[in-house]
Structures are given as C-alpha cells and as structure tokens.
Amino acid sequence: MSAPQITEVDIPEAGDTSGVGQALRDYFARVRGGDVGSLPAVLGLIVLVALFSILQSSTFFTALNFANLLNQGTAIIVLAMGLVFVLLLGEIDLSAGFAAGTSAAVLAVTLTKMGLIWPVALGAGLLTGTVIGLLIGLLVARLGIPSFVVTLAAFLGLQGVMLLIIGEGGTIPIQNDFLLAIMNRNMPVWTGWLLWAVVVLGYGAVTFRAIRARRAAGLASSSTTVWATKLLALAAMLGVAVYLLNGERQIVRAGKQACVVMGPPNEPVGCIPIIQGVPWAVLVVLVLLVGLTFLLSRTS
Secondary structure, eight states: OOOOOOOOOOOOOSEEOOOHHHHHHHHHHHHHTTOOTTHHHHHHHHHHHHHHHHHTTTTTTSHHHHHHHHHHHHHHHHHHHHHHHHHHTTOOOSOHHHHHHHHHHHHHHHHHTSOOOHHHHHHHHHHHHHHHHHHHHHHHHTTOOOHHHHHHHHHHHHHHHHHHHHOSSOOOOOOOHHHHHHHHOBOOHHHHHHHHHHHHHHHHHHHHHHHHHHHHTTOEEOOHHHHHHHHHHHHHHHHHHHHHHHSOOSEEEETTEEEEEOSTTTOEEEEEOOOOSOBHHHHHHHHHHHHHHHHHHHOO
8 A cells, every 4th residue: 555645735824915916816716716706797797888888889988877877776776785685694585676666655755745854754764664674574584484475475565555655646756955966966076086085095994904904813814015906996996987977977068057968960959057076876875885884794
C-alpha cells in the first residue's frame, strides 16, 4: 500500500487579501463556478437599455426619460424591497400589488372625500398595509396555510375591496402639494449634490468600518485599494447621474418658460416650466433602502 499523498493548499491570510486585479480574477472564477449573483439581471438591463436606445434613439436615452423612469419606477422599487423579506423566508406573495393599491385607495379617500390632513391620511394608508400584511402573515405562520393559497385569495379579494373604497369613479385625483411633490417634483440643484455627497461618504464610512472590523477579528477582508476603487466608481456613476438630472432636461429657453423638444424634427411642443434637479422620489427610495438594509442585517 502506497503512502497517502499530501496536497498543499494555499490558505489566504487574514487582513488585506488582494488588490484590484486579484479581486477581479476571484470574481470571474466565481462566475465560472456558477456563482453569478446579480450578473444576469445586470446584463439583461444593459440589453434592454441598448435595445430601446436603438428603437427610440431620440427620446429613450435622454435625461428627461431617465428622470421619468426614476419617478415612475419608485412604486415598483418599494414593492420589490418589501418582497425581498418574503423571498428570503422561502415564501411568495401574489397580493403585494393589490395590498399597496388598497392602502393607496385608503389614503386617497381619507385625503379627498373625508378631508383629513395629509399626515393622518398617510398614516391611515400605512396602517391599512400593516393590517393586511399582519393578517396574511398570521394565516401563513400560525395556521400553516401555504403562502401561495393565502396571497392568491388576497389578490382576488383586495380587488373587490379597492372597488368598494374608490367607488364608481375609478380614479381619485389628489391635489395635495406635499404628496404630489414626492412623485412629480425635483430637488434644488444644490440638494442633489448634497445628497450625492451624503451617499458617497456614508457608503465609504460604513464599508471601511466593516473592513476594519473584519481585520480586527482576524478575518480575511478586501484590501484598501479595492475599497477605494469601488468608492471612486460609485462616486463617478452617481456624480454623472446627478449632473445629468441637474441639467435642463431636453428643453429650449423661451423667457420664463421652456418648451419640450421631442426630437426630430425638433419642433417645440407645448411650454412648461424649466425641469431640472434630482426627483424627490429618489430620496424616498434611499431612505427606505437604508432603513430596510439595517433591519435585515442588524436585527434578529
């Protein structure tokens, strides 16, 4: 019987593990090994952007459309952040959209038909969503009913609840300045740059603190070079976005007004006030992102 062979394996030491080049090689090695992470979603997004930029070259890849996508995508982003918790538990929620719609219907009715002030109306809408989520959670967690069955029933039932709340009109116009500003208005230019600085510095401080904590515990961590490279890349990407949003978005000056230019043949169509600045909806998403990330990673 031959003696067993001993194979030497390199074990990374604690502390600074690699530079940028080694970090990239490690990442590609993980991808080749099947750990693709969010890469398919990112590549899919790039393909969609490229496709629509070709099909609608005059309107899609513009700052005006970029800002519109941020405003219009806010509701979907907020719903997606909430569904992360459901998916991490291995469950499914088919009723999230109509739960949000029912909460919005309560907000609209209490604000317009009942004449309540917006903080009370907003609180009523949030309370409605909380009660719906609590009832669904109790049925799944306490009674053991599959989440697919419960949320499918809620998906169907909440449609009727929305019709009862809204009534025959189908739509309820909201004229409250504060609520309209969240979805339709923009920050002053200086506020956008202030938000950029807070996000970049905050991200840098949190990630650097995490690296120091791992080193203090004797664990492997990213090198300072990798940390600085990621921070600079984030600052550059967000800086370009803020710069584009702070510019006058696809308009020509006309005194105190500005006319939207709809591409070839570049004929002004209608006059509106000058549009510039980061949408307030971005701030709402960032606040929720920070709060939910803390809830997910720092609580038990």
